[in-house]
Amino acid sequence: MRSALLIAELSLREATRKRLVSVLLILSALFVGFYLYGVFRLNAQLDDRAAAAGLDGRNLNSLSNAGVMYATLFGMYLVFFLGALMSVLATVSAVSGDIESGVMQSVLARPVGRAGLVLGRWLGFTVVNVGYVALLSAAILGGIYAITGYLPPEPLPAVGLILLAVTLLTGLTVLGSTLFTTLANGIGVFVLYGVGFTGGILGSIGSVADSPTLATLGRFANALMPTNALWLGASYHLQPDILRQLGAAARGTNPFVGSAPTPTGLLVWAAALTLLAVSAAMWRFSRRDL
Helix, strand or coil: CHHHHHHHHHHHHHHHHCCHHHHHHHHHHHHHHHHHHHHHHHHHHHHHHHHHCCCCCCCCCCHHHHHHHHHHHHHHHHHHHHHHHHHHHHHCCCCHHHHHHCHHHHHHCCCCCHHHHHHHHHHHHHHHHHHHHHHHHHHHHHHHHHHHCCCCCCHHHHHHHHHHHHHHHHHHHHHHHHHCCHHHHHHHHHHHHHHHHHHHHHHHHHHHHCCHHHHHHHHHHHHHCCHHHHHHHHHHHCCCHHHHHHHHHCCCCCCCCCCCCCCHHHHHHHHHHHHHHHHHHHHHHHCCCC
16 A cells, blocks of 8 residues: 555656646636636626616526526536546556556566556546546636625535546546557547436437437446436536426436436445446556566
8 A cells, every 4th residue: 555655646746747737727727717707797797687677686596697507507517527638638648658658667676566556546646636626616616606606505515426527537547548558548438438428418318208218328328437427416416496496397408417416326336436447457457468
């Protein structure tokens, strides 16, 4: 375990040395500033409309504030999407990159076990990816609250589900890094991510068309890759009652927003799949010829 923690620390230093963290912080600050400026302008426009209608103000949890509610949902979806990209792009060469560059031979010449190296890589990149998403979530939600006074009803469970999706993607990317080349790994994980997104779309179409076959295919895709299902659960916690009622009346036709909390079984499966991916990566790399 000590060697795994050492590799995790080295992974964090590597990310800092490659200026990955600093570049991400700068670009993310620009993104957050751009998005919050849009929210500021939207909030001012809604205030003007309320004043023109002779109202003293807007109820933050009523349809008069729907624009801000949906802006919050969309902002957090962007956080989820950027977190998914970060999880794959930052981790895609965690093991395969060192093998292809020849660095792995010098690392393994030291008293570091292969399983410990993979575990340390996963821990290090998970800290980077989870920290990035948590910081970005706090910036978006905190900024919207400071501008509009609106805060989603259950932000902590929502952010927790997004962080679980990021942890899962990081684990799957590390597993792919022990099996494939860097390029093939990136493509493969993005395809899996697309499978999860497709599951959400199929589920929505099945709900609208009342098609048990499409609904079953959607559930299968979400079980195979539960990242999108985790986002749908997170979006449920981000919606006030008025938006949940609209979603229920629409029978879940919006594939980007969930109308029900994430089932407990799916949460357990997502956590188990993460552990299985990391364990499989440790086992595979321990038996791989370099």
